[in-house]
Structure formats: structure tokens, C-alpha cells
Amino acid sequence: MIKNIIFDFGDVFINLDKEATYKELAKLGVTEISEEMIQQYYQYEMGLISTDNFVSFFHDKFNISKKDLIRSWNAILLDFPKHRLSFLKELATSNRYRLFLLSNTNDLHISWIQNDWGKELYDEFKNCFEKFYLSHEINLRKPNTNIFEFVLQKNDLQPSETFFIDDTKENTEAAKQLGIHVWNNCPKTEDVVNLLTKEAFN
Template sequence: MIKNIIFDFGDVFINLDKEATYRELYRLGVEEISEKMIQVYYDYEKGLISTNDFVDYFHNEFAIEKEDLVKAWNAILLDFPLERLDFLKELVASNKYRLFLLSNTNDLHISWIQKDWGMDLYNEFKNCFEQFYLSHEIQMRKPNTDIYEFVLKKNNLIPSETIFIDDTLENTDAAEKLGIKTWTINRVEDNVVDLLNREEFLV
């Protein structure tokens, strides 16, 4: 029986255009994504470097204006369908599940969301969760095993009683290896509001 639900953020609640940042960077002169760039991105997502250092890297490496870089970086972020918040609030009201958020994200993205949504809506969303884990705050990122072990241990969760919803197969595969049930959302075909209709919740 499922007692705990761990949600990803992007393409589960907020819609994303995952190619948008690459398109915008290309327009700004970044024609190839190097291993160094990916490592800088991972370090930023894990909170190992500051926003200033992250922006400075692209500014110094590619002569991109800092404001343009920030806009390009946040181009991935789209809308937040409020039916998903309504669904989340219904889950909270049912008092049947412990709810957690576990997201690979960074300070620039969260700052954009807070400004775009407004803090009232952001806090209403955040307060639906028992714990709100962002990779840049806990200095771990999916799909590394340590982040799942951290959430399980910190909250005394039994893997077989826990489902993890994410849009990336690599992330759900890693969770499954620890015995966590998973749902890999396809943003075109699936909607998180249909979660309780899944087989795991009908047994």
C-alpha cells in the first residue's frame, strides 16, 4: 500500500520546454554543449557554485551579456496549470499520504518561479509538502543514489510504501533500484492529476 508520494517538479507540476535554453544559448553564440559546460551546470544544480559564478562562467567563456544568459537559462520554464495545485490540495486534505517534493533545480529557476507565480502562490504550493527538497539546497542531485537514500532515511520511509513520480527515466530507474515504486510521466500523454487512478493505488 502506498503511504508516501515523492514528486518531481518540472514536467510534473510546472511545464517545461527542455530545448528552449539550448536554442537560446545557440542564438547567443554557444554552438556546442561541452563536457565542461555540463559539469558547471551540475555543480550549479548541486549548489556547489553560486549564481554569480555560474553566470560569470558563460559571460567570460562566450561573452554573453549576463542579463541575456539569465533569460536564456529561464526559457525552459513555462506555465503551471492550476488544476495540478487543486489536485495536490485534495491529496493534502485526504490525509492519506505523506507528500514530498524532490527536484533537480537551481537558484535562478526558483527565483524566476517565485517572481512569475508570486510568493503567495509559490508558498501555497510549497506548503502542500511535508518536505520540499531542491538539489541546490541539499547539494545532491538525481539520479545519484545518495539523494534517494537521504530522503528515505531522513523521513523514515519504507521504499515499498513509497512512489516517486518523475519525467526522466534515468531518475525513476535509480529510485526503483532501491525498491521505490515509480511512475515516469510522459508530459504529452500523462497528467499528474490522474495519479490515483494508477494500479498502485487501486490495490
Template sequence: MIKNIVFDYGDVFINLDKPATVRVLHELGVKDISEEMMNVYKLYEVGGIATGEFVNRFKELYPNIPSHKFIDAWNAILLDFPLHRLDFIKELKASGEYRLFLLSNTNDLHISWIQNDWGMELYNEFKDCFEQFYLSHEINLRKPNLNIYEFVLNENGLLAEETFFIDDTQENTDAAAELGIKVWNIDPLTEDIVDLLAQKEFDE
């Protein structure tokens, strides 16, 4: 029986254009994302370096690109937040049937953009739907590493077999499933989180 639901953020609630950052950087003259830059990104995503240092590392590699253009390219991945999804999560919370959690690989620049784009009132209205709102740069852990799922389970006294996790990335749901968590690898092109309770995986 499912008692706990853990949601990803991007392409579950907020729509993403995942190739956008690479596309915009390419337009700025960055022909290839180096392994060094990917390592810096992963470090930034778990809060290992601050935003200023992250931007400065990029500037060292590409001194001809202004910082504000890099930041705009970095945030180009983020699109809209369909408000019917807010209605859904508010109704799910109001039902009191499940403990609700958010677990996202999200960095400081992205969450700052979301707060500014949505406005803090809407952002907090969404955030308040969850018992815990876990962002990778704040908890220093990232998916698909098993320790992030173990952290959520242990921190909240959850049983894996009573927990359901939704994420659009296959390796993230595969990792959670290794621990016995029930999962839905949602396809953002054909599926919507508002149909969660109708999923066969949720009923199994």
C-alpha cells in the same frame, strides 16, 4: 500499501520546454554546449557554486553575451503552472491519506524565476502542500544518484516499498526503483499528475 508520495517538479507540476535553453543560446551564437559547461551546470545544480559564479563562468566562455541574456536563456525552459494541478495537490494533502514530498533537480536561478513569475503567495501555497520540499541546490544532492533517494527515505523514516515516486525522466525513476521504491515515469505529453490515483502502478 502506498503511504508516501514523492513528486518531481518540472514536467510534473510546472510545464517545461526542455530544448529551449539550448535553442536560445544557439540564437545567441553558442553553437555547442561544452563538457566544461555541463560540469559547471551540474555543480551549480547541487549548490556547489553560487549564482554569480555560475554566470561568471559562462561569461568567461562567451564574453560577447550579456549576463542578462544568458539568464533569460537559462530560464527559457520554464513555462506555465496549470492551476488544476495545484487544486489536485491541495486536495491530496487535505485527504490526509499520504505523506507528500517534493524532490527536484532545481537550481537557484530557476527557483527564483518561479517565485517571481508565480508570486510568493502562490509559490508558498504550493510549497505548503508538501511535508518536505527538497531542491537539489539546497540539499547538495541530485537525481539520479542513489544517495538522494536514500537521503529522503532516511531523513523521513520512510520504507521504500511504501513510497511512490513520480518523475518525467526515465533514469531518475529507474534509480529509485533500484531501491525498491514504486515509480511512475510520467509522460508530460500524454499524461497528467492529476490522474495519479488512477495509475495501475499506484495500485500494484
């Protein structure tokens, strides 16, 4: 029986355009993504370097204005369909499941979301969850299995009683290795509001 649900954030609740940042950076002359750049991103996503250091790395390397870099970085973030919030609030109110958010994210993205949504909506969303885990705050990131082990251990969750939804296959595969039930959703054709129709819940 499923007792716990762990949700990803991007392309589960908020819509993303995952190519947008690459396209915007290309307009600024950054057409190749090096391993060094990827590692900076991973470090930033785990909160191991500051926003200033992250932005300065790209500014110094490519001589691009910090304002343009931040705008390009946040281009990935789109809208938050309100029917998903309604679904989440109903699920939280039902008290049938313990709800958790587990997101690979960073300070710039969360700051943009908080400003775009406003404090009231952001708090309304966040308060639906028992725990709200952001990678840059807990210094861990998916698909590393230690982030799932962290959530399980911190909250005394049994993998066999836990369901995880994420749009990235390598993330759901990592959780599955630990015995967690998973749904690797396709954002273009599937919606989190149909979660309870999944076999694990029936």
C-alpha cells in the same frame, strides 16, 4: 500499501520546454555544449557553485551579457496549470499520504518561479508538502541514488510504501533500484492528476 508520495517538479507540476535554453543559447552563438559546461551545470544544480560564479563562467567563456544568459537559462520554464494545484491541494487535505517534493533545480530557476507565481501561490504550493527538497539546497541531485536514500532516511520512509513520479527515466530507474514504486510520466500525454489511477494505489 503506498503511504508516501515523492513528486518531481518540472514537467510534473510546472510545464517545461527543455529545448528552449539550447535554442536561446544558440541565438547567442553557443551551439556546442561541452563536458565542461555540463559539469558546471551539475555543480550549480547541487549548489556547489554560486549563481554569480555560474553566470560568470558562461559570460567569460562566450562574452555574452549576463542578462542574456539568465534570460536564456530561464527560457525552459513555462506555465503551472491550476488544475494540478487543485489536485495537489485535495491530496494534501485528504491526509492519506505523506507528500514530498524532490527536484533537480537551481537558484535562478526557483527565483524565476517565485517572481512569476508570486509569494502567495508559491507558498500555497510549497505548503502542500511535508518536505520540499531542492537539489541546490541539499547538495544532491537525481539520478544519484544517494538523493533518494537521503529522503528515505531523513523521513523514515520504507521504499515499498513509497511512490515516486518523475518525467526523466534515469531518475525513476534509480529510485526503482531502491525498491521504490515509480511512474516515469510522459508530459505530452500524461498528467499528474491521474496519479491515483496507477496500479500501486489500487
